[in-house]
Amino acid sequence: MGRFLLKRAGQALVVAWGAITLVFVVVRVVPGDPATLILGPDASAAQLDSVRADFGLDKPLWQQYLTHMGEVLHGDFGDSWRLGGGAMGATLDRFPATLALAALALLITLAVGYPLGMLCARRPGKILDLLVSTGSLIGQAVPSFWLGIVLILLFARQLNWLPSTTGGGPAAVILPSVTLALPFVGWLARLVRNGALEETGKDYVRTARAKGTGEGAVMYVHVARNIALPVVTVLGLLMGNFIANAVIVEVVFSWPGIGSLMVDAITNRDYAVVEAAIVTITVSYIALNLLVDVLCVALDPRLTPESA
Amino acid sequence: MSAIAPVAITAPEVRRRRRLPARAWAGIGIVGVFVLAAVLGPLLMPYDPVATDLPHRLLPPGSRLGDGSVAWLGTDQVGRDMLTTLLAGSRVSLLVGTATVLIGGAAGLVVGLVSGYFGGWADTVLSRFGDMQLAFPSILLAILIAGVLGPSVTNIVITLAVTRWVIFARVVRASALATRDLEFVDSARVLGAGSARILFRHVLPSCWQPLLVAATVQIGLVMVAEASLSFLGLGIPPDQASWGATVSAGRDYLGSAWWISTMPAIALAAVVTAVGIVGDAFRDLADPRAQL
């Protein structure tokens, strides 16, 4: 178990390093003068020079890279020229809002999609099953930015049930999470349905029924136990996906999360913040994968940690 | 024991399913209309981003305009005809979708072939690199590159191709790897065929089908990605029409003119769903076992 985790943690570090390098490369090797990119075309020569000196842009690229990596190792991602102060600090301030959004979206997806999939598996090919499969197809194709807008229009403007922006208190998290979750509810339902359908054909389900176990317990205890592994895996991926894809939803709802911060930063060429945001999201993405691996090992009765 | 009976009964159903289902035809129909609209639409109704017609702004679908023509999908906040805007947007969508898939697919094909056929250190390096990119949320990469490059059709194609090539490379590598060790390839090698000849005569043909399936699936995703970036203001520049940008522009008029945001969103959803259905049908045709 320890070795397995160590290996995965090592891989995670490599990906985090890759993310930092990638941002460095994209930002500094792209055609054009980084100082001009930072300050915009109207900057004076003196301003440009001072920025170049500040960021060490007058040194060779490899030297810049090494200096930068050294700083990053100390947790220093540079300062945000727009917000003032450390870029990483500003990013981490925004992170809880994104996490809350993603976590609630995950909860909604699970709470609706899972039972829906179980219901579909009980009567495959029937009306509900067809509805869900069509819904999942459409749900995947509807752009989330438009879905968010429609939900605002419907529930915030017309019905006035829920707030659309953060001014409205904790309930403000509901609409953005629903927007994030909705396209994946049908998707998860299909996944659960297919998994459960495969399991219900197996002998142990017949044994459970032969013992007089009710259909509810057959599905939600016996079958659920055996599809737990793929479901947990998928939920982990989904959470990572929600954290990353929150970007668009955050912009639509003006949600003060890491995604809207990043879009702001990139349009304002505040690359220190962009880098901090990307690294934060990537690292949490990897951490989630790690968590899923651990959960899977814990959940699989046949998998002893040594063989993982 | 009794297993014989149900198996024997379901067998004909499997055979029947191998033809294209009706909904695949519906999907192909929608995609066809979309392609026609993208190619011919702007010729019939040229899009002029600066032409404003303020007296006729925010008109609902079906309204009659000053010159006697009818705005079937309404007009936007500066009085431009929505249908014209949509047609122009469809061209951008199609252009970005196909260009990205072509470029990303070509890059993926080359990398996948090298990686899968030659193996060795090249494969290790390329595969690791691909793994790393996939461990990284692609939307972030897209935002980063698009943001740095600035809005333009070329830049958006570059951005999306960079985020997608890995998927094509993986598909191609898998089939190249599978073909490389087949018996007839071995015998070709024994007969003295060179690597280039084996690659082009034997390995390459086996890659087309999975690549085509992947391309169909990706084209829909690329279109959504383009619309998302344009929505964020990082995609298509303001002087060109994009469905995502139009949705964004219509946000402020949702209460008074819902059609501005809704029309392009419905168009996008319909096309992407249709492409998805066609992609599924292709995959089922290519691999009938996938649906069982």
Place this chain on the structure above:
Amino acid sequence: MTVSAVHPAQPPAPGDVAAELRDVHIGFRSGRDVTPVVRGVGLRLRRGRVLALVGESGSGKSLTSLALIGLLPPGAEVTSGSVVLDGADTGGFSARRWREARGDRVAMIFQDPMAALNPGFAVGRQIAEPFRRRLRLRRREARERAVALMREVGIADAESRYGDHPHEFSGGMRQRAVIAMALALGPSVLLADEPTTALDVTVQAQILRLLARRQQEADLATLLVSHDLGVVARVAQDVAVMYAGRIVERGPLDDVYTRPSHPYTLGLLEAMPDARDGGRLKPIKGVPPDPRRPPGGCAFHPRCPFATDVCRDEDPPLAEDGDRAVACHHADEVTASRETEEPR
């Protein structure tokens, strides 16, 4: 056929009919078409006795047993006839009544114990499940009863093995666990579908001994489904032979084994590895018919050495004679052939 229903006031006695199939037809439905697989089976399961249902794969014997516990696979259904449990016709059973009957009145042991156990849960927990869910016992109590049951079926170190998962059990121990689960609620009818087929020969004998012992102690009415006449001979008192969805011969085991009246039974006996004539094996020629297109007349006639014109034209009815029954136009010749060939 008459029913001797068990009256609640009267304690059940050995010989009482605990379950009965009356002219049961089972078919697979696809749309409006029904493909008949079991065509008119009548059986009576008596307390304290083991009835063996014998036949090749595809003869419909498994479906017949599943009909007795209301667990026919999707698509299959009882199209006519009645399944009677403890005097009650199950035709009108709701899903709920079936569920209450399962485990409590009728229980089942399956062929592959590895597949029959849920791989995700500890074996003990699965044995305790009926106590928890059906008797609503507390966790501790359910566990104690499950451990006691595990001991009864011969699982050594029951206490410590309670928390082990199925993959940590040997094949024989798994089948013991499945038997424990089936016996948990003290059913009156036990269905065993090829309970030893998936096991090693040495383990087979142990499991059969266990089954026979529990059978006697609990006065169970048992239906043993098997293709193996050797297994059948060790535990059953009565035997019914199925071919292409019909019972072709039925009677007390000793009688049927020594004086088979149906050519198919004769063929099965002669195909036994330890046949009495010096180990000479005579497999039955040909293959079982496609259940969707059984041959006209007697379903067995294409494979039958005794077949004549009447066999091709006319399906013989199951003729009863005392406790024996046979469906063959040439039953007397078959019996005679066995007796002349192998005088006893």
